[in-house]
Amino acid sequence: MTDATGADKFTGPTPDNALRQADAESGPVLAADGTPLKKSLGRALRMQKIRALALIAPLLIFVLVSFIAPIADMLFRSVENQIVSETLPRTTEALGSWDGEGMPSEDVFEAAYYDIFIAAENRIHTRLGSRLNYELTGASSLFRRSGRGLDDIGEVYQDQFEDLDENWDEARPWAEIMGSEDWIAAQEEWDAADEEGGMPRFQLREGAATAFPNAAQAYLTFARFTQTEDEDSPLEEEPWSMVHTALYQDLAAEDYASYDGPRAGMVQAADELVASPDFQTVTFADGFAEIDEDWATPEIWQTIKLYSPNYTSGYFLNAVDMQLTPDGAEARDADEQIYLFLFKRTLFMSLVITFSCIALGYPVAFLLSNLPMRTANVLMILVLLPFWTSLLVRTSAWKVMLQQQGVINDVLVWLGLVADDSRLVMINNQFGTIVAMTHILLPFMILPMYSVMSTIPPSYLRAAKSLGATNWTAFWRVYFPQSIPGIGAGSILVFILSIGYYITPEIVGGTTGTFISNRIAYHISTSLNWGLAAALGSILLVVVLLLYWAYDRIVGIDNVKLG
């Protein structure tokens, strides 16, 4: 094969050669004013580019805000898992040194006591409970109960201190032991003024943190919380039982005989009480076990440890019917598997719907493109008519048509084709979904097919026939290959639309005809497991992209035309 338009093979002075030579001799081509031509061309084009950018800017911003950002957020949510480490910061740290065998140490229970106590005051422990419940059934109620139950541990100490000295149950003495004098003065002033907001921020007394390592920290948390969340004065609120627990820990650990801070007598008396053999104590582990037996099993601790990193593959593993275990990812039991099956069903049904649309749409598009313009336009309106009615109405109409007491069954019974007591089940199953969705998506197949077919000149068919081809051969060898781009475009449209379809399968799909998107919707709006929904959505996105890629390899994306 000769190539008439190939590169110059001449070495003589052709225009191209002249240009090349000029290039080689004098470096870059210069514009009239001496600047390199490339640069001045770039400058001339910049204005155009800026204008083009300004024109698309509104859409670009809209797409970024309403499309790209949510997708990015969704992708992020499918791996994001900060709730555990944020809610239980001490616990996750303490669990870091636990090997996962047997029960964790008392340190872990201690950390969990403070974490959950604070979380319960913030009312976020139930949220963590729901999160962990996705991984371990029962975690939700466990956390809900523990939020209330943890007071039992603190009250053991609170009651004994109170019996010793009424002041231990008063706000003022605690504030004096822990707070700085400046702050107390400022707070008193503020309390007297009875104004809104602007409360002086609680400051620990110098030396309090060293004197009471645990209690000062606990009191600080309590005071700040009281100020910001409850907007009450710490001078008037007696502390949480958690603070008493912390105080007990401090008194038990050190000798306070030489303590000379505020209320030294009160503190020293308490120290003596703690040292006396009559003083009742309870370990954190026992306290937890008291609240709920589940705390005494390793599973809950293993779950917390597994999900303590900020990012997790747990949602994705869940989405493919696997689960995270201390020994790595494992497939779920066969009877718990659901998502892979749903993915397969979604793909299968989408393919069936796509092929039904091709089979039904091709003849219509063919007819449309071969009719005179006016008739074609009228028929086109009929094709588009379904778009003018609400999707819900159309889907519900199929319900009326297909149900057992519906139009089609009635007609079949009347014709005697079906016995009255064995009416066909055509709705709330796969059949119903396929029928309704084929109907709804058909225009998306017909439109691209039509626009491609109407660009195929009738002279091709005539030419084929004049060359001796029968009608069928002319169609199959000449017309059909040229209409493939339309089929391709329609198929991609229909397949991608149907793979993410939600409303129709929800209404007519029953239990056997629902799609993965119905499951996603369930997790978004009912179970509120957004992470899993996001993981499922991401997998769906990847599957679609993979199929698109495969399509490109097999058919070629150049072979897709919308007209």
Add this chain to the structure above:
Amino acid sequence: MPDTGTSDAFVAFERVQKSYDGETLVVKDLNLNMPKGEFLTMLGPSGSGKTTCLMMLAGFETATHGEIKLDGVSINNIPPHKRGIGMVFQNYALFPHMTVAENLSFPLEVRKIGKSEREKKVQRALDMVEMGAFGGRRPAQLSGGQQQRIALARALVFEPELVLMDEPLGALDKQLREKMQFEITDLAHRLGITVVYVTHDQTEALTMSDRVAVFDDGRIQQLAPPDQLYEAPENSFVAQFIGENNTLEGVVQEVKGETCTVKLDHGEIIEAKPVNVSKAGERTRVSIRPERVEIDKSRLGENAHTLKATVREFIYMGDIFRTRLSVAGNDEFVIKTRNAPDQVRLRPGQEVEIGWMPEDCRALDAT
């Protein structure tokens, strides 16, 4: 050479009519007989029904009335693919998804011809149009002229006896068109095929054809060999449509055998050859070819007719001079004179006397 006898006609249209909408006749009473091996051109203005006739012959349109015969057999009910007529379409209609070779082998495949023979025939057809090296290309990778040749080769590869071509050179530039005109006629005569060729380029029609059918208004206005068509147009449409032509309007005063006298609307009385006027009092349009008008009376015979004229414009065209004159109230009267050494060059405003022989002056219908 042309033989118009019905009995041995290869292609025959008999009283054929065609209407698309049931209201107007696009083809009105078409009668046409073509002997085998003839190159016939259908020439006419746009919308005159040429393509329609071709489509009826090819079988893509059915005649509303009348009969079309091929080799003596009525083909009205034979579907297009069984007619065995080769066709070259205006836009070539090369199948874009097939290579050139596949395009050419398509008609052979549907005729169930074996692979080796198919390849031989395809190569021969490609060589015939000097495109032997292009078999592997797609039509989109060819130039207009190359596509045209492939279309021609495809229409000929299955060796049809009749080939139809609908303005096959319409999309080509002048030079290529002239080259292809020659190649097509050459091929047609070499292969001895019968060709019906449609064009609205009159030069093309005159240079290529054995006979030309001039179409207008759904009728054949004249069917004749090119020289006859040019020199002896049978009505004023043909006279106007073919070549350049001067007309003078007037009324017939007397018809006497081979001559008639016409009183022009401007007042002059001239003699002309009556073509389709029959009696005195009829309005007529007198037609004279520009190259038959002389400004040098010595070149004309005894009974030459002369008229006074004023020069309006003189155009030097190299091989000829083209002079526009005012003659008998017609400002668009054109004469053409050969660029000979002794030829006078007229100047605008000059008064001259022009003349012609009465037999070159044809009295035609006035419409």
